[in-house]
Amino acid sequence: MAPKKPTKVKRRLTSSExxxxxxxxxxxxxxxxxxxxxxxxxxxxxxDGEQGLYFIVAGAVVLVLFSIIIVREFExxx
Numbered sequence: 001m002a003p004k005k006p007t008k009v010k011r012r013l014t015s016s017e018x019x020x021x022x023x024x025x026x027x028x029x030x031x032x033x034x035x036x037x038x039x040x041x042x043x044x045x046x047x048d049g050e051q052g053l054y055f056i057v058a059g060a061v062v063l064v065l066f067s068i069i070i071v072r073e074f075e076x077x078x
Contacts, residue, residue, distance in 0.1 A: 022073055026066055033062035
């Protein structure tokens with residue numbers, strides 16, 4: 001007979017702990033969006049305005065998605 005493995009007890013997170021973890025993860029989206037917009041500004045000033053504009057738009061889309069996700073999750077937790 002094989003020895004029994006101890007069962008792991010799964011711990012549930014509180015709403016505030018879940019929200020804190022969500023903020024940490026979604027903060028990365030904020031950094032990515034800011035980086036894309038900064039890189040686009042650098043490209044636009046450096047001479048390639050069209051490619052710079054694409055990066056700025058991509059960064060803005062990431063930041064808008066970030067804010068939509070934050071608002072939905074915040075309303076969900078209420």
